[in-house]
Amino acid sequence: MAERNQQCAACHPDVAAEWQGSPHQRSDRGEAYRRAYSREPLAMCRGCHAPEADPRREPPEPLSLLGVGCVTCHLSGDTVLAAPRSQELTREIAPHPIRRVPAFAGAGACAGCHEFPFPDGALRADHALMQSTVSEHAASEHRHVPCASCHMPARGEGRRHHGFSREDRTAALRDAIVVASRRLPQGSVEVRLELRGVGHALPTGDLFRRIEISAEAFSDEYVRVAEDARYLTRHFHPAGKSGAPRRQRHDDRLGADGQTVRVVRLPLGQAAAPLPIAWRVAYQRLAHPAGDDDDHAVVESEVTIAQGILPAHEGEPP
Ligand code: HEC
Ligand code: HEC
Ligand code: HEC
Ligand code: HEC
Ligand code: HEC
Incomplete structure (x- = not known):
């Protein structure tokens, strides 16, 4: 062949x-x-x-x-x-x-x-x-x-691109996920993600991928005071004894079950309330096999989709 x-x-x-x-x-x-x-x-x-x-x-x-x-x-x-x-x-x-x-x-x-x-x-x-x-x-x-x-984008008369390109992957992912963030009282952050123009869930395909939403509050001396993170992915129960298959617990990927919007809240706690909070959304690929513990999975590569800093005294919800 x-x-x-x-x-x-x-x-x-x-x-x-x-x-x-x-x-x-x-x-x-x-x-x-x-x-x-x-x-x-x-x-x-x-x-x-x-x-x-x-x-x-x-x-x-x-x-x-x-x-x-x-x-x-x-x-x-x-x-x-x-x-x-x-x-x-x-x-x-x-x-x-x-x-x-x-x-x-x-x-x-x-x-x-x-x-x-x-x-x-x-x-x-x-x-x-x-x-x-x-x-x-x-x-x-x-x-x-x-x-x-x-x-396979069209390329003139009857031609379609066969590269299934990854070159502009970062730009494609940034276009595909529209992100907005705001502060809530008591040191919480809310991040809203909306999937646009994607014909399936994101991530799709290979299992060892996820979207991480994270936030950190820093003191004036740049000491991290509080942090939190959530992961949008297919979540599985821990591996059973005797090699029993792992079962899916739930699926909160963008677009799964037709849900193209996800609103994630990260409560950093009262200590974060007077401080600026830095937040970030990233598309991550994990090492195989991923651990059962989301926070300790080994990240092989990642693309930052959006990030920002919310100052302490502005953006208080109406
Ligand atoms: C000896 C040269 C030659 C070989 C070998 C050849 N092709 Fe073609 N193929 C052509 C020509 C000429 C056309 C018609 C013009 C065009 O569409 O490029 C064509 C047409 C096609 C089309 C239809 C394009 C359309 O109009 O939709 C496809 C698909 C295709 N080829 C795939 C293949 C594949 C796959 C192979 C290998 C198994 C192959 N070709 C081997 C010369 C060849
Ligand atoms: C992953 C599957 C896949 C592979 C690999 C693939 N093709 Fe295609 N190809 C397609 C599909 C699907 C279309 C038709 C898309 C449409 O028009 O809807 C297509 C279209 C074409 C056409 C029609 C004209 C065009 O460019 O769209 C030609 C000719 C062609 N392929 C040749 C090839 C040749 C030669 C190779 C290997 C070098 C190849 N393809 C590899 C899936 C594939
Ligand atoms: C014969 C099996 C086969 C067919 C048919 C096939 N694919 Fe794939 N595709 C694969 C495999 C295997 C990979 C993973 C390659 C790797 O390890 O990176 C892949 C990778 C991809 C990727 C890249 C994924 C990424 O993570 O960047 C895209 C996009 C894709 N395929 C789309 C398509 C589309 C669209 C079609 C139909 C037109 C198609 N494929 C047909 C087997 C296939
Ligand atoms: C409306 C547009 C659209 C349609 C339809 C669509 N995709 Fe995608 N797909 C995207 C975008 C946008 C991405 C994310 C950016 C990227 O990876 O290129 C993506 C990503 C992927 C990936 C990479 C996996 C990942 O999580 O990044 C694969 C594999 C894939 N698509 C396969 C398919 C297959 C197979 C079909 C049809 C069954 C399909 N797509 C239909 C837009 C689409
Ligand atoms: C029925 C077809 C099929 C089988 C079986 C399969 N894969 Fe894949 N694999 C794919 C396709 C299609 C993709 C591309 C989708 C994507 O990238 O999300 C892929 C993607 C992957 C990726 C991600 C590649 C990258 O560059 O991001 C890894 C890793 C992988 N497969 C490993 C495996 C291993 C290990 C096995 C066996 C246990 C396996 N696959 C069995 C079809 C298959």
């Missing part, structure tokens, strides 16, 4: 250049995946992260480098799947059969990989999903907007 993929790339060089280096091409090479996989090296992981290789063993180098390739998304036997077009010109000039299927223009092109149960799914009475982006999309106000409309 690696050779077959090179043929696609040779005839579609502009698409290939975008795909090269994308999270799909690097699905078996990414740092975060490699770290997680070294702890949990299951055939199931290989089936998705190196989908062209035999999942029973470590993927050979060329198929590891292929990752999620042109052939993975587009090929059904010898036929190339494509999105429907109003004008059919390409079928005549393409040197390969093309089948235009409506599902390929919708979540169907992504569903096989972006939603799946836990590896121990059979043991779970609640049939919990490890990733549920496709169901979240179906329940979102943007359910009629195909994944590709947001993740």
Whole structure:
């Protein structure tokens, strides 16, 4: 399949250049995946992260480098799947059969990989999903907007970007979450977060992500007097004895259950009342596996979405 993929790339060089280096091409090479996989090296992981290789063993180098390739998304036997077009010109000039299927223009092109149960799914009475982006999309106000409309921006006549880019990730996250903050009496802070233009919960996908909302009060000598934090994520019960699967306690991610607004209160206490309070909202990726204790999870990387300082004597609620 690696050779077959090179043929696609040779005839579609502009698409290939975008795909090269994308999270799909690097699905078996990414740092975060490699770290997680070294702890949990299951055939199931290989089936998705190196989908062209035999999942029973470590993927050979060329198929590891292929990752999620042109052939993975587009090929059904010898036929190339494509999105429907109003004008059919390409079928005549393409040197390969093309089948235009409506599902390929919708979540169907992504569903096989972006939603799946836990590896121990059979043991779970609640049939919990490890990733549920496709169901979240179906329940979102943007359910009629195909994944590709947001993740594969149009590039002129019939072309869509294949980079599934992360370059402007920070800007994209800042656009996606609108944040407002205010002081409440007795040293409390209220932070309001609203999800905008995202067709699923945020974070979605991989479990080891969360949004942190934190606040600290400092004295005049910059000594921290009080602090507090909350996490929007899928919260799980602590791991049971005898390896029983962990069950989800609750899900307060932005957009989960159609709730696109979350209002979080951080009571720093009376000691903070006369002091300025610094607050921050961050999108964090955690080390695998995350601890059961939210406050002591190891943060691998983070993006600050918004931050500010609320002075003591202003902004008192009306
Ligand atoms: C020998 C050159 C050649 C090879 C090999 C080739 N293609 Fe194409 N393909 C074309 C041409 C020419 C067209 C029609 C013009 C266009 O859309 O670029 C086309 C059309 C397509 C389309 C439809 C575009 C549309 O109009 O929606 C898709 C999708 C596609 N190719 C994917 C692939 C994939 C995936 C592979 C590898 C399995 C592949 N191609 C291999 C030359 C090639
Ligand atoms: C993650 C899945 C995925 C991968 C990997 C992928 N494609 Fe696509 N591709 C799509 C989807 C989905 C569309 C159609 C989007 C739409 O128009 O709704 C598409 C559209 C196309 C088109 C139509 C014209 C355009 O640019 O939109 C061509 C040609 C194409 N892909 C070729 C390739 C080639 C060549 C590769 C490998 C270098 C590749 N694709 C890798 C999912 C993928
Ligand atoms: C064959 C399986 C497969 C298909 C089909 C697929 N993906 Fe992916 N996708 C993956 C994997 C695996 C990763 C994770 C790569 C990594 O480890 O970083 C990924 C990563 C992504 C990312 C980057 C996530 C991040 O954290 O930055 C986006 C966005 C994405 N996919 C969107 C899509 C969309 C939209 C479609 C449908 C058009 C699609 N994918 C189809 C397997 C797939
Ligand atoms: C209305 C626009 C929109 C639609 C529709 C949409 N997404 Fe997203 N998606 C976003 C935005 C915005 C982000 C956050 C910024 C980023 O990571 O690029 C995001 C993030 C992601 C991520 C990264 C995970 C994370 O928590 O940061 C994945 C994976 C993803 N989307 C997959 C999908 C899939 C699969 C579909 C279809 C089932 C889809 N998206 C539909 C806008 C959309
Ligand atoms: C059914 C397909 C599928 C299976 C099985 C799967 N993954 Fe993934 N994985 C994905 C998709 C799709 C993404 C991209 C969504 C995202 O980034 O949130 C992803 C993302 C990840 C990420 C985040 C990558 C990054 O760069 O942020 C890690 C880590 C990861 N997977 C580890 C694993 C491990 C370890 C296993 C096996 C226990 C596994 N995955 C099994 C589809 C799968």
